[in-house]
Structure formats: structure tokens, C-alpha cells
Amino acid sequence: xxxxxxxxxxxxxxxxxxxxxxxxxxxxxxxxxxxxxxxxxxxxxxxxxxxxxxxxxxxxxxxxxxxxxxxxxxxxxxxxxxxxxxxxxxxxxxxxxxxxxxxxxxxxxxxxxxxxxxxxxxxxxxxxxxxxxxxxxxxxxxxxxxxx
Amino acid sequence: xxxxxxxxxxxxxxxxxxxxxxxxxxxxxxxxxxxxxxxxxxxxxxxxxxxxxxxxxxxxxxxxxxxxxxxxxxxxxxxxxxxxxxxxxxxxxxxxxxxxxxxxxxxxxxxxxxxxxxxxxxxxxxxxxxxxxxxxxxxxxxxxxxxxxxxxxxxxxxxxxxxxxxxxxxxxxxxxxxxxxxxxxxxxxxxxxxxxxxxxxxxxxxxxxxxxxxxxxxxxxxxxxxxxxxxxxxxxxxxxxxxxxxxxxxxxxxxxxxxxxxxxxxxxxxxxxxxxxxxxxxxxxxxxxxxxxxxxxxxxxxxxxxxxxxxxxxxxxxxxxxxxxxxxxxxxxxxxxxxxxxxxxxxxxxxxxxxxxxxxxxxxxxxxxxxxxxxxxxxxxxxxxxxxxxxxxxxxxxxxxxxxxxxxx
Ligand SMILES: Cc1cc2nc3c(=O)[nH]c(=O)nc-3n(C[C@H](O)[C@H](O)[C@H](O)COP(=O)(O)O)c2cc1C
Ligand code: FES
Numbered sequence: 001x002x003x004x005x006x007x008x009x010x011x012x013x014x015x016x017x018x019x020x021x022x023x024x025x026x027x028x029x030x031x032x033x034x035x036x037x038x039x040x041x042x043x044x045x046x047x048x049x050x051x052x053x054x055x056x057x058x059x060x061x062x063x064x065x066x067x068x069x070x071x072x073x074x075x076x077x078x079x080x081x082x083x084x085x086x087x088x089x090x091x092x093x094x095x096x097x098x099x100x101x102x103x104x105x106x107x108x109x110x111x112x113x114x115x116x117x118x119x120x121x122x123x124x125x126x127x128x129x130x131x132x133x134x135x136x137x138x139x140x141x142x143x144x145x146x147x148x
Numbered sequence: 149x150x151x152x153x154x155x156x157x158x159x160x161x162x163x164x165x166x167x168x169x170x171x172x173x174x175x176x177x178x179x180x181x182x183x184x185x186x187x188x189x190x191x192x193x194x195x196x197x198x199x200x201x202x203x204x205x206x207x208x209x210x211x212x213x214x215x216x217x218x219x220x221x222x223x224x225x226x227x228x229x230x231x232x233x234x235x236x237x238x239x240x241x242x243x244x245x246x247x248x249x250x251x252x253x254x255x256x257x258x259x260x261x262x263x264x265x266x267x268x269x270x271x272x273x274x275x276x277x278x279x280x281x282x283x284x285x286x287x288x289x290x291x292x293x294x295x296x297x298x299x300x301x302x303x304x305x306x307x308x309x310x311x312x313x314x315x316x317x318x319x320x321x322x323x324x325x326x327x328x329x330x331x332x333x334x335x336x337x338x339x340x341x342x343x344x345x346x347x348x349x350x351x352x353x354x355x356x357x358x359x360x361x362x363x364x365x366x367x368x369x370x371x372x373x374x375x376x377x378x379x380x381x382x383x384x385x386x387x388x389x390x391x392x393x394x395x396x397x398x399x400x401x402x403x404x405x406x407x408x409x410x411x412x413x414x415x416x417x418x419x420x421x422x423x424x425x426x427x428x429x430x431x432x433x434x435x436x437x438x439x440x441x442x443x444x445x446x447x448x449x450x451x452x453x454x455x456x457x458x459x460x461x462x463x464x465x466x467x468x469x470x471x472x473x474x475x476x477x478x479x480x481x482x483x484x485x486x487x488x489x490x491x492x493x494x495x496x497x498x499x500x501x502x503x504x505x506x507x508x509x510x511x512x513x514x515x516x517x518x519x520x521x522x523x524x525x526x527x528x529x530x531x532x533x534x535x536x537x538x539x540x541x542x543x544x545x546x547x548x549x550x551x552x553x554x555x556x557x
Contacts, residue, residue, distance in 0.1 A: 010300060010302035010304070011226070011341070011342060013323075015324035016304075016322060016323065016324055017324070018324030019304075019305075019321065020305075022307070023274075023305065023307055044324075053326055054324070054325065054326050057309060057326040057327065058306075058308045058309050058327075059307070059309065060274045061307055076236045076237075076463075077236055077237070077386075077423075077449060077460065077463055077464065077467075078385040078386055078391075078449055080463065081386055081387065081451075081455070113275075113308075114236065114310060114471065115235070115237065116275045117233050117234075117238065117239040117242045117273075117275060117276065118239060119236075119237050119238075119239055119383065119391065120239055120383070120384075120392050121391075122385060126275065129278050
């Protein structure tokens with residue numbers, strides 16, 4: 001687990017790489033493990049509690065393993081006004097889990113998120129880092145089928 | 149007043165992947181003019197004279213802020229571009245980053261020169277990761293052309309937190325901490341990132357700079373109103389036929405934007421400036437869009453007559469409570485208490501004293517919260533109480549009636 005590559009920070013201060021490091025772990029392993037937090041804390045001379053506090057502060061970091069595809073459906077008002085609730089129900093139906101859960105096979109995690117800056121194509125969602133808009137139940141099925 | 153494309157002039161006209169198409173539209177001419185003809189002080193003076201105000205929400209005079217940082221003596225100074233755009237209903241910075249990253253980079257170069265910053269950082273929200281490659285490519289191309297000599301531009305990605313758009317939380321986030329608001333003073337122009345003088349500007353603000361430098365402060369000042377110079381981007385969404393990004397001369401009427409341009413009808417109200425933005429009822433639809441009235445970041449969400457005010461306010465507060473950083477008590481606890489009250493009203497279990505409680509809480513939060521989130525969280529509550537009080541009262545009456553049916557009053 002000791003393979004985290006960090007880019008040099010802009011101002012040469014080591015701690016500036018902390019978020020990058022945690023994000024890299026999230027990317028590589030699907031979560032930020034206890035070991036990872038401990039190691040990061042030690043390498044920067046911080047308490048483990050502080051690193052845990054940072055990890056749990058940000059919604060793109062998780063201390064539980066997430067699936068290969070993380071679906072984040074926007075629930076903020078402009079999307080809500082364009083029937084985001086129906087899209088949420090539709091995704092739940094398709095993959096058989098509720099928001100906050102991960103499928104047993106580790107393929108999908110399902111989360112609700114606040115505005116992702118795609119309100120002009122509401123209702124919108126992110127799957128990993130890809131944005132999808134003007135969602136309809138038909139489109140959802142197709143997009144999910146494409147997740148391999 | 150009409151639509152006017154200054155910031156949007158290149159969008160759709162240049163290839164955001166190819167700097168040559170930007171150079172062909174006078175790209176980097178302002179930067180060349182800056183280097184050849186202007187001292188840093190002259191740039192600051194020009195921006196001050198233009199009376200450009202920040203486009204990220206707070207509307208602070210840009211030149212004044214730069215002057216404070218430029219005056220500081222320090223071994224290091226930083227420029228941060230705020231590309232965290234987390235405001236509900238805002239997507240204009242995304243549009244600029246997608247369609248014209250070069251103008252932003254040119255603006256960054258000029259700003260860094262003016263304040264004497266050798267290092268710049270673009271704080272890009274995690275949700276916009278898909279814009280990262282395009283932005284990196286644009287910086288690399290500018291560097292290859294020798295346009296960014298002596299200037300470091302780094303992109304720092306966020307990790308999902310609305311509050312990190314607030315400038316002090318943003319700096320804490322770059323410093324590898326939880327993104328929590330700081331106590332001020334000191335203010336960033338004297339002690340910002342790592343305690344060094346720092347200027348933080350929104351994507352749109354920085355993208356406006358090259359136009360001012362090239363055409364002059366006088367030209368810019370003639371556009372807009374006395375206290376709101378220039379044009380402004382608006383992100384329009386909600387109950388409109390044509391959602392999208394539009395650029396209007398400041399002082400244009402809200403009606404022109406949402407009815408004439410975006411095709412809204414049957415309007416009940418419009419929220420301007422995102423989750424903490426003010427509410428304009430339909431009876432005031434001719435309100436001019438300007439710093440003197442309502443503006444914020446320029447997020448415009450239109451609600452038609454089919455929408456329920458209480459449900460809207462409840463959802464807004466749910467967002468703010470979730471995104472409060474939790475550092476100060478008035479905001480952390482105040483937003484939670486408001487959710488409790490608004491939740492009761494939304495589900496038909498309201499109480500007679502609820503309106504008073506909302507008003508009392510609002511006063512405390514506004515006065516004593518650490519940052520803009522808590523200070524402004526009650527604006528949608530107070531505004532809807534002002535314009536749609538009857539909807540609150542009706543909910544309470546309905547709640548009393550429902551409870552009487554259940555035999556408990
Ligand atoms: C809760 C909160 C969220 C904010 N989010 C953003 C944001 O996403 N983008 C932004 O540019 N400014 C945001 N701001 C405003 C910044 O604190 C700051 O005023 C701005 O970046 C300064 O740049 P400007 O003067 O160019 O507007 C936010 C402020 C608050 C209180
Ligand atoms: S509200 Fe869903 S993307 Fe903005």
C-alpha cells in the first residue's frame with residue numbers, strides 16, 4: 001500500500017499534498033483505509049484523528065470501500081424541479097440498492113449529491129467523473145448497461 | 149438593456165483545445181500590452197478605475213483588493229482562482245472553463261503581475277474533474293508559446309465540499325485541512341494562504357480582466373450602472389424554456405432575462421444568487437439585475453405557480469445545513485433548528501409559534517455566524533416570509549386542523 005505518488009506542491013509545503021494523497025488512495029483502492037490514514041498522519045506528523053476528520057469532511061473521500069462505478073445523482077432544487085426524484089427511484093430500481101449503499105458485487109455505489117453545476121441539463125448525475133444530463137428512465141437503463 | 153457578449157465573445161468561436169484560434173481573436177494582446185506598457189501599479193489603477201466588482205458572489209471591488217495585496221511586502225504572494233462553483237444553480241464558470249480557458253489564463257497572468265504573485269493556484273471543484281485535462285492543456289499551450297514565463301500555475305482539485313468556495317475555507321483546504329471558515333481579520337490580501345498575502349478571485353472576474361486592460365477602464369465603466377459596471381454572466385435554470393448561460397449588461401431587468409430571453413411564463417418567484425440568494429416575487433419582475441439590488445453569483449432559478457414555497461425553503465435549508473462546515477455554532481445549530489421547523493411545516497405539523505421562531509433564529513444567525521453561509525442562510529426564509537407569508541400561515545392553520553382531527557391540539 002506504499003505506492004502513493006504525490007505531485008510536488010505549489011508552494012513546497014508538504015501538507016499541501018495531503019488532499020492529493022487521500023484522493024489518490026480513494027482512486028486506487030476505492031476508499032481511504034485505516035492504514036492509509038495512519039500512514040499519512042505519521043508521514044506528516046499529524047494525529048490520526050485529524051486525518052480521519054479531514055477524510056470524512058469531503059464527500060469525494062470515503063472510509064468505506066465504494067464500488068467501481070460511483071453514481072452521484074443531483075438532488076438540489078433545479079434538478080429536483082426536473083423530476084430528479086423519479087431518476088433516483090429509477091436508478092434504485094435498476095441496481096437494486098438505496099442511496100448510501102454499494103451493490104454486493106462491488107460494481108455500483110449510489111449517492112445523492114448537491115448541485116454539480118449541470119442545472120442547464122437537469123436532471124443530472126455523475127458516474128465517477130463523467131457527467132450525464134437530461135436524464136430519463138430510458139437513458140438511465142442505457143447508461144447503466146454501458147458501465148462495464 | 150440588451151444582451152452583450154464580452155466574456156462570451158470567444159465561446160463557440162474559438163477551439164478551446166487550440167491556442168492559435170484564441171491568438172487569432174486578439175488573444176493575449178492584453179497580456180502583451182501589460183508587459184510592454186504598464187507597471188503593476190498602472191494595472192491596479194486601471195482595474196480600480198473600471199470599478200469591476202467580484203463576480204463570485206460578494207461583489208467586493210476588485211481593484212481595491214488588488215491594491216491591498218500589491219502594497220504588502222512579502223517574500224511570497226499568491227493568486228488563487230476560485231473555480232469551486234458550488235452555488236446551487238450556478239454553472240457559468242464551468243461554461244467559461246469549457247469554452248474559453250485561455251481568457252482566464254490571460255487574466256491570471258495579468259492579475260499575478262499586478263499584485264506581484266509568482267505562484268497561482270486554480271482551485272477546481274472535484275465535480276468538475278472532467279474539465280481538468282482541457283484546462284491543463286490550455287496552460288501547457290500558453291506556456292509553450294512563452295506566454296507564462298516566470299509564472300507557476302497549479303491546479304488544485306477539491307474533494308467535494310460546497311463551503312470550500314468560501315475563500316478562507318478554500319485556503320484551509322489547499323493547506324490540507326478540513327475546509328472551515330477562518331476568523332477575520334486578518335484578511336487574505338495581508339495574510340492568506342500559508343499566512344502570505346493572497347488574492348482570491350472568481351473565474352469570471354479574472355476572465356473580465358483582459359477585456360478591461362485591452363479596451364480601457366473608461367470603456368468598461370460606460371457599460372452597466374453607476375455602481376455595477378460591465379456585463380455579467382447569468383446561469384438560468386428551473387421553470388424556463390431555455391436554461392443556459394447568458395451575458396447581460398448590468399442593470400438589465402430580470403424580466404428581460406427570464407421572460408424575454410429564457411421564455412419563462414406563469415412565474416411565481418425567482419431566486420437570484422443560489423441557495424442563499426434573495427427572492428424576487430413576480431410582482432417585482434422588472435427589478436434591475438445589479439449589485440444595488442440582487443445579483444450574487446448570477447445564479448437565477450425560476451419557479452412557476454405550481455411550486456410550493458415551503459417545500460422550496462425546506463430543501464434549501466437542507467442543503468445549507470448539510471454544507472455548513474460546522475465550525476461556528478450559530479450556523480451549525482441554526483440551520484439544523486430551521487430544518488426542524490421547516491420540516492414540520494412541510495409535513496403539516498407546524499405550530500403557531502414557528503414563524504416567530506424562524507425570525508428570531510434568522511436574526512441571530514445573520515449577526516453572529518463566522519462566514520457568508522450562516523450569515524446569509526436565512527435570506528430565503530426571510531424573503532419568502534416577506535412575500536409569501538400567507539403560505540406559511542396556511543400551513544400552520546392546516547397543521548392545527550390536522551392535529552385537532554387527531555385529537556391533540
Ligand atoms: C458559502 C460560500 C460559498 C462561496 N462559493 C464560492 C464559489 O463557489 N466561487 C466563488 O468564486 N466564490 C464563492 N464564494 C465567495 C468567495 O468567498 C469570495 O468572495 C470570492 O471567491 C472572491 O472572488 P471575487 O471577488 O472575484 O468574486 C463563496 C462564499 C461563501 C460565503
Ligand atoms: S441542481 Fe442539479 S446540477 Fe445544479
